[in-house]
Amino acid sequence: MVRAIRQYATPALAKGERLNEIQHMASSRKTPETPACYAMVHEGLESIAAEEIAQSLGGEIKRLGSGLVVFRVPEIDRSILTLRTVEDVFLYAWGTDKLSYRATDLESIQRWTDRDGDWDHLLKIHHAVTPKPKGKTTLRYVAQMNGVHGYRRIDASKAMARGLAGKLPSSWRFVDENASIEIWLKIDGAMAICGLRLSDRTMRHRTYKHEHLQASIRPTVAGVIARLADLKPGQTVLDPMCGAGTLLAEAHLSVHGKKGVGGTEWEMNYLGGDIDAGHVRASLTNLRQFGIAGIENWDARQLPLDDESVDRVICNPPFGKQMSTPEEIDPLYRQSVREMDRVLKPGGKSVLIVSDAAALRAATEHVGWKELRRLGVRLLGQRAFIGLYRKAAE
Ligand SMILES: C[S@@+](CC[C@H](N)C(=O)[O-])C[C@H]1O[C@@H](n2cnc3c(N)ncnc32)[C@H](O)[C@@H]1O
Structure with a gap:
């Protein structure tokens, strides 16, 4: 069952507390409010990143996963790109901790990407936060996968791409590196999270x-x-x-x-x-x-x-x-x-x-x-x- 992230609001995490669960959460499709965000961090440093997000951005921490911090901020603006302890930040499209490891996950990934991600809304926020580069908009899909699943990383990426069919302008050009629009899918065991990357390589490098x-x-x-x-x-x-x-x-x-x-x-x-x-x-x-x-x-x-x-x-x-x-x-x-x-x-x-x-x-x-x-x-x-x-x- 798909439920909005709002229903999972938890009190701010105590220092060092770790919540591994990212139960299936969709972005708030029906109410175009500020979506949740997530940051990717080095595994083990989630609690420090969460402290920075809470202190520097006034963010409310929703979940800590392995190498992951899911949070909400009152307003999404360029200050989110000033975080110093995280590798990348994303606008949240959907997430789950209920992957089955079987090939049927691919249908779920396609369906969640299609139905749960409010891509128009996320793209609007992305355009407002990051300046539009000169020339044609470029696009990249990135899939990362940890664990043994009954499908390959490329299959997961293709499932996500099928879910995005018709949602992005066909004039956008696919590139292998540093695209202006990047949609990432991270799979780690039974957990998957999908979103629109707000940061670029300068955040981590x-x-x-x-x-x-x-x-x-x-x-x-x-x-x-x-x-x-x-x-x-x-x-x-x-x-x-x-x-x-x-x-x-x-x-x-x-x-x-x-x-x-x-x-x-x-x-x-x-x-x-x-x-x-x-x-x-x-x-x-x-x-x-x-x-x-x-x-x-x-x-x-x-x-x-x-x-x-x-x-x-x-x-x-x-x-x-x-x-x-x-x-x-x-x-x-x-x-x-x-x-x-x-x-x-x-x-x-x-x-x-x-x-x-x-x-x-x-x-x-x-x-x-x-x-x-x-x-x-x-x-x-x-x-x-x-x-x-x-x-x-x-
Ligand atoms: C892991 S590197 C440090 C990298 C550094 N934090 C950076 O970001 O580039 C360890 C450094 O310790 C230096 N080093 C090793 N033995 C040393 C010593 N006895 N005195 C001073 N520096 C030493 C090495 O030359 C090397 O640059």
Whole structure:
């Protein structure tokens, strides 16, 4: 049975609470009100994205699924594209958690796309939020599928396309990448969700990254770390292994434009460095546009910084597979965390992302940091951990 999402309104989720169910929900076809939206995020970071959506947009969180946050905002405008912890945002057409895994799902996908998606309404909102590109409108269908189903991803995509037949102008031209109109179907086990993409690639890749490193952190994950760092005006923020500078860029952008008492902008101090001179150059190229120039070629195990001189440490040390020998991880984490602790002010916080949780735990326990929060995240198929710590206040 198809029911409107309004009937599923739930109270705002408590921190960390997870609702995996996305029961069959149609967009509100009969009443052209503001449709629901959803965001795709890295698996494990849904609760932080939900916090950002609630705080920055006044959004009401409806459902958290794996890599998914379904929400409503009072008004859909360009502010939705300013979210920093999500990979993409969509206008919601329909969703279900009742797929059967059998080929009969294909008829359901076609029917839901045809009957439940209020495509005219969604397209109107899309046009209002994103500027119409010059030239012919381009179109792309994207289907993602996780799990073992009795049909292929391409079949699911074709079922969605059949459901859309006659609903979009025939003059629109199909393209393989970066279309002006993109309709996505995500299937994950028994869950499926379908919608119109509002964001483009710049939401997940950003526009500031001129220099890229293979080991660079995804900007939206760096956005999560910047958020967890809980920055305050006037603080000094350090990334001792800054690579291409993504964490510092996201820290800067997370507070940029914020006004303090008397209407003055927050004055922050950003410090960074890397043992690889090429990485120092890469981060300088990426960070210069933000007025961040304090990047040095250093060894994070021996920082040229005074004791208790920084308020926040944010860091993405090398993962085991990025080292020539994985055995180097334990001593590197131990020595660099000891050095972070030396330069951190009492009561200061650090946020670290690693793949080897045990090595990090040993290092942080050694210096007596209190773990305030810990998130497991899946990054391009690899498991990683984000830990938020506080050094004891004196
Ligand atoms: C995973 S990468 C960091 C990527 C970075 N967050 C970004 O977004 O580009 C780890 C970085 O640690 C640096 N590194 C490794 N050992 C170091 C050390 N002892 N001191 C300083 N930097 C180090 C590497 O050169 C590399 O740039």
